[in-house]
Amino acid sequence: MARKILIVDADLRTRLLLKAYLEKNHYEVVAAPDGAGFLAEYQRHAEELSMAIMDVMLPDTDGFALCRMVRARSDLPIIMLTASADETDRVVGLELGADDYIAKPYSPRELLARIKAILRRCGQELRAAARYRRFDAFTLDLLERRVTDRQGTEVALTGLDFQLLKCFVEHPGEILDRNVLAEYTRGRDIGPLDRSLDVQISRLRLRLQDDGKQPHLIKTVRGAGYVFSADVVASHG
Known part of the structure; x- marks a missing residue:
């Protein structure tokens, strides 16, 4: 079964490109244009999601608020996207519980590598004999x-x-x-x-x-x- 990823980004072109690229690499993608859309899709797919990818800048809220909401409910892996060169965005995102951040502009290939690394860490098999x-x-x-x-x-x-x-x-x-x-x-x-x-x-x-x-x-x-x-x-x- 393909891993399901929820993406929220206000830019239509970015959403379409990421959706096409990740689906080509065998992920199932649900995309939302704003915070309200993200919350609706999160409620609908919460039990099936493997990861959420959030843009910081959204028309009706921001990625920080969404990160805070998700982290209060689950340990779903979160990657945050920020267009700001200021370190503050990255620090705030990590303080709120994000697992990683990527500064814009970024390549889909880099994002894919980050996704794979996080999912690999979260799903790696137990190697030690003692639990x-x-x-x-x-x-x-x-x-x-x-x-x-x-x-x-x-x-x-x-x-x-x-x-x-x-x-x-x-x-x-x-x-x-x-x-x-x-x-x-x-x-x-x-x-x-x-x-x-x-x-x-x-x-x-x-x-x-x-x-x-x-x-x-x-x-x-x-x-x-x-x-x-x-x-x-x-x-x-």
Whole structure:
């Protein structure tokens, strides 16, 4: 069965081109011209969707509001499109839970590569024999891709949050530089001025109640990267 992608973009030509290109590459595409259309299609196809692609600039709302709405309801992977050269759009989108962003102009081929990378990360088979990773007061379930605290309450994480945490718990005590983390979570390097990874780590610390000023789980190693300092135990149950 083809993966279904919901696209919202105000430009008709862009919608038609993306729809034709992605369908040629074996994806099923639903397209909307504005926020109202997106919400209607999302309600109609929510259980079937594999991803949403959102333009930031829309005639009746913006992609940030749509991202916030989707993220409050599900962990559906989200790619945001922005025509702004300002880093602010990218940072805001990631803070709201987007899994990736692409600056306009972009090539359909680049977008396809990003789609494949995100879906591959989200759907990759469980390789480790042990299903769980326990650290501090938390349990990470590799099969169900969820994290719970000591009381069994699920910690609200986006797909990108989970992937970042998974990288840390699989490499406890190792100093991981920013490019390693970006490659693991986004499938690409990031530039020296790109602060999106730092925003993502700050958000993950917040989710894990890890004090940003004096973190005890994810520590910053100045000039080198980050290190996950908690002891991690693998278990089957």
